[in-house]
Amino acid sequence: MPPTNRRPRTVDTSMHFCPHLGCDYCGWPGLNNLRANGHPSGGPWRQLHCTACDGYFPEHHGTIFHGKQAAVELIVHVLACLAEGLGIRATARVFEVDPNTVLHWLVEAAEQLKAFSAYFLCNVHVNQLQLDELYAVLRGVINGEISEDNAIKRLERSRHWVWTVIDPESKLLLATEIGPRTLAMAQRVVHQVVQVLAPGCVPLCLTDGLKEYGTALLRHFGSWSQPERRQATGPRPKPRWMPLPQLLYAQGVKSYRRRRLVRVKHRVVFGTIDRVTQVLSACGWQINTAFVERLNLDLRQRVAAVSRRANTLCKGEDSLGQHLVLFQSYHNFCLPHASIRLPLAAPESTKGSGSAKRWQPCTPAMAAGLTDHVWTLKEVLLYRVPPWPQPAGV
Template sequence: MYKDLLILIATIIILIEIYRKLRQIWVRHQLMKKKKNKQPRKPAVLRPKSERDCRFCQEDKEKRKEAKRETPISWQLRKGKGGPKKKVSTAGFYCSNESCEYYGVADEPIHALVGYGTHGLYEEIQDFKCQACKKKFTIRRNTILYRLKSHSRLVEKILWLLALGVDASALEEVFGVREVTIRSWLSRSGVQGRKLHDRFVAEMELIHIQLDELWANVQKSGQEMWLWVAHDATTKLIPVLQVGGRNQDIAFSAVHELKKRLAEGCTPVFSTDGLKHYYYALTAHFGKWERGEGKKPVWVLLSGFFYSQVIKHQRRRKTVKVERRVLVGEAAQYRERLCKAGLSGRINTSYVERLNLTIRQSVSKLTRRTWGPARYTTELMEHLEWWRGYYHFVRPHESLAIEFTQPLKRKGKQLPRKNRKRTPAMAAGLTDRRWTVRELISYPLL
């Protein structure tokens, strides 16, 4: 009796499994039929946005424009020809007293700074004095090194390695500096990097901008965070880096910052992936109001505005098709503008995608499967700002090197120099030479 019952149960189980298999085969067959009969889907019609849809544009309109301070009369003309000559160069430095007439003036022939001795226990730190307001301050004022007790060489090495992708915990083990201290230095360097970016990257004439976003692992963010990147294909500059969600608001914010950093009348060629937020954000910032048939003004896109998308279709984690389409402008004119800039003329986002790899390799908090991700958005942003300053002014870019007509001979047994290495800041005309990390951390910024 028990044997018959067991045989019956086993038979029922086998029949159920056979039914499940047949059901799966039938469902797959029906899906294949639908795919064959399915007509190709038409792309959605995107309607341009205007500056009224961007809250950042509206906030800027409400802010009052601050009156620019006039450059004061040169101190040399005021004091006359008498007195000893300067022995210490004060170029690039300024009086840090806000009530002083020469506050923020870095031109040596104009400001009233003179050397005023040195101080320091482990290394000599130069002091300055403003002859106009009689205030004394150190050369490290408004820099990363201000009031730090650690040696400047140690700070330089650690920040250098942080920009090369080394984790803070590894630096603690090698140099014997607490991780909390390293994080405080990184926070200072992030503020320095942001000020440096605001000082130099303004009124830019950029030709081809590629935009993209990459996923960022931020532990205590409460949502998925993404790093939004804007990259110039010719100079390799990164005018915009922002961390936020993958939504329309952050897209407006990124493009709004990009627009503010461009020179008036500059309209680059744009290319992005298939995310529709880019289209709405770009059309809201690169247009103008024109009078329509009635009294109501109409938002019209600029004539020099060109925008394309590169959409990659994947199947089983492999790219099976790449679709390229121009959404704004003519494809022939789009390629013509790229060729004039010295590019291939092919619609792509390869430059910004390659930059994403560089960012992941250089910022330890963005490394895949890392044990040390960022805990907060501000912490990640500070690291990115410091790395961007290093990337722009210190790190040479291989594609920007200029080859010499004849190799330059060097001393000893060194091989002749075939090219001149350049940084993105040099390619964009922001500086005429490569900076050192020491110069980067010692540059005074308000």
Template sequence: MRKLDTKSRALILRLLVEGNSIRATARIADVSKNTVTKLLEDAGKACAAYHDANVRGVEASHVQADEIWAFCYAKERNVKDAKAAPADAGDIWTWTAMDRDSKLMISYTVGDRSQATAREFMFDLAGRLAGRIQLTTDGHGGYLKAVTDAFSGDVDYAMLIKQYGDPTGQKGHERKYSPAECTGAKKEAIFGKPDMDQVGTSHIERQNLTMRMGMRRFTRLTNAFSKKAENHAYAVALHFMHYNYCRIHKTLRITPAMAANLVASPWTVDEIVALVEKEEEAKPKTRGPYKKKAV
């Protein structure tokens, strides 16, 4: 099988992180859909491994956390009527935690919206921080015990609970295309001594838009949704690698990883490709003639 050169791999990854779908990327790069999917898988694994090993000891003061919805294969309510739906079909949630000041995506977890996933997410976040933080989340009940267990009380934690109503003046089909109207918000100190003037989730909610624009499978009302949960997770890992290390933040004028003192200069997509190639070289290779075992 012909191996893609570095230039072609970099082009494909650039197309993916700029919000192109798998098929659109395949057409522009003049490769097969399977080639794009295989590179996404390899890149996602390499990016997840690098993030896990290197985004550690983060110096942060204010961290905001949120969850963003998408679906795999079919929406939850349609899974029972879907043909040949895989076991992981249905709603899929990406949990994210971002340093408010450096804009670094410190931790992310792909799963459901259960207490178990909240616990996994918060333990991962706590393990990446260098010291005590002020944490703000929305009012999702899964956070309460998860934050308590993960931080053992060594955190200043508050919730921002928003109330929503129907879009004003919208009726019928128009309502599907309009977001719910925020009718009010309430700040609640959960434990520790959070500065209530600093409680907010606006930065992490703006990050949700960045995710929907940067990953085609998050875009609503399209057919570009994920067909496999694994590929969804790979796309998330690639997106956050590019966001943290390669993309210059418009306000900061540097990358989030530079602002967090994780690297001294911005990365290029070629360096992400180098991670993929390094992982390939590390794989054990078959030596000698292959002989099929007798049945």
């Protein structure tokens, strides 16, 4: 119950929770058990007091800023440069810090952002999905493990491929994985997408001609079916694993000649062409993977480790995965997209002699209904994720 004595509380503590394990309110935000207790020793961070267990903790507890002597703005600017495509060593030179420090901040931020994305990306309703993969040449190629002449020939067997899954309507990046182009990896990617989708959601899936996608989708969006008897006598037919009636899956198979695209053949694997066309016609589209390929271009521009003809390659999959986690959170929550912007009800005047503001910026998370505003990178890094699944707040 709200207190009736003293002055009312003015500091919003609804997004914080008590971290003490012995507290009955541990891990539960928004229960009105916290109050501000000033700034200890005049520091920049506010101290919070839990009225349930009478414990104290700083407001940045559980974030990458806890225990850091560096300025908050410096850490945010360093991670923002990494999210915009600058390499680790280049970022270290710009801000005059040690490269190992930048790498350490990236590792800690990736761990926190991974939990942040998992907390918000749940029960997502989508109508379409586009899946694709792009190769990433890591440091092993330059060190001589793979020669330059043999690099292109071994790309199909390379362990370093970046798998991406995007919702073409909201531009929401649902999953990123690193691994070879194998059936096991395709199943892992589809399984991660199924964990994000809402129960019972079976979207239209569009991919390239990689056949492993069909098997992975069938195993996750299928059920046992008992075939009918064709003869009056004899053994009953065995049950078969069949795709769900609402599953729609189409491929855009591309044919190249001398490294030039000469033909694109559309093929419907599950469902009918009429049903696939009906889903796509609502947006005025045809069978294609253009949106996920455009995302791959953003990946190469904003993740220095996978950019073409660059000397910022990662030394292993772990480092590349940390860059991808940072890119996913930055892309979904912090980066407005012009294709999904919303028109304002009335133009708003701006400062100076500039033209009136007619559009409201919108991020993929806003278009998907996961949040209601454009997050800043500092706001994302300061968000304390509860230790167990709870209804995500906006």
